[in-house]
Amino acid sequence: MMQSRTPEGDVAPLRPVRTGAAPADRLTGWIAVAVVLLAWEALCRLFEVSSLYLPRPSQIAVALVDLFLHKQAFTDLAVTLYRIFGGFAIGLVFGVAIGLAMSVSRRLQSIADVFIAALYPLPKITLIPLLIIWLGTGGPFMLTISALGALFPVIINTLLGVRQCDQGLVVTARDLGASERQIVRHVLLPAAIPSVFAGARLGLGVSIILVVAAEMVVGKLGLGARLYLAGQVLETETVFAVLVVLAALGIAVTKGLDAIDGLTGKWRS
């Protein structure tokens, strides 16, 4: 249950392995990408591969531009982002609250432990049919599935972070006159922040997966829906174009998290 942290306490499920910190390494990486794209383009032209199976990168680029200029992809992107981050925010707030409450109340912890043990290993994607029965296919359903993705990693990492808090700091706060409530707010919570952030990273990754999957199942709007519908009508270029957008989204989210991590972690040196 506690496998979500490495010994360094830093989890990076959304972060690809860092290959190039140095500019020269980064350049090598981009050159490799260019070579692959050119080879792909050349081979498709050479062997006249049907764009139904494998469109050329140039065709994908055209489809991508077309998607945003003529097919309202901005709306899809906005709707998907809203579902991901709206649900994620709900999951984050509830996750931290539940985690903190569990960490200070032994009774609450023993109750919650049972439910978490039962629900955590369950792939959240399997809850989609049940949630559709309960909530329909509208906004509440999307936000709920997204929140569920973030909830468990955040709860578990909050608990872990509080548990790893130096007891000396708790005693020190008490010595300086802090009440139990103030200790939770001013000692346990800030001490748990790095761990909570690691949980949020994991959780956001799950939220993205769940929202796109849910859109593929029921959506009329959103990148997942766009992807699924394009696949059904064999618009392979559009399928690739949406995949490019989703990949870019993943990169942007990772970079954003890194930036926030840098801000909150300036005292960790």
Next chain:
Amino acid sequence: MNTTQAGKRVSGDTVGAVHPEIRLQGISLVYEAGGSTVLALDNLDCTFAAGEVTAIIGPSGCGKSTMLQITRGFMQASRGTLSFVGPDGQTMTRPPRMATVWQSFNLFPWRTVEDNVAFGLEMAGMPPPERRARAKEALRMVDLAGFERKYPGQLSGGMRQRVGMARALVMDPDVLLLDEPFGALDAQTRLVLQEQLAAMVERTGKTVLLITHSIEEAVLLADTVYVLTARPGRVAAEVRIDLPKPRSVASTHDPRYAGYFERIYGLLKSEVLRSMHGEAEAG
């Protein structure tokens, strides 16, 4: 008048403050460990005189820090009484205000130096401008002016402990508890901080309890030294230190210093040997 008092509180020169005498009478502590009962403290009788520095020294594991926890009220003694006697000779109905300086500094790593020092004031609900001003003043007293916006991780060990001292002193406690405050520092830093602390404590006239394993520190800082026995902790001896004040490293050249040192060393040595012997038998 109010502002003068507020200003003086930070510098620690509070006029008419209550510096109580602390009495531990027949204090025993028994706890359960692995199915057997362990006697940690055995019938301790100690008096920490008002406005004086009392040092507790003893072999490791003798329950020195436990004594401090009991005095602070964080731990309950199994038997015995703890009482605080005010300047009027009456037992105080409420415990006096106490603050602790810790061996491991215990600074909040996510707070700046200034916010660490102001922590207690913040918890008490003091508005930001006032608590910031007091923290600044307290930091100036420990020679850390200009380090307000740094984080503890950016400071050396000696500087961190000076922050720890400022954080306790800014609360203007009636009783200052020092839990091996210089145990984690190198010898040179320790000497400098001991001198600084001695001067500061002398000026404020607070009741100070110093837990230490350094004989030098005990003799340099304390008016009275209690030597504890190896577990279970009992009072082996009470040594009154009559060296002139203010004391500094130069005090170690006083012929009486050597006498005190040797006396305490002799007591400790037999206790340490006894506890090592006990451990060898138990092992």
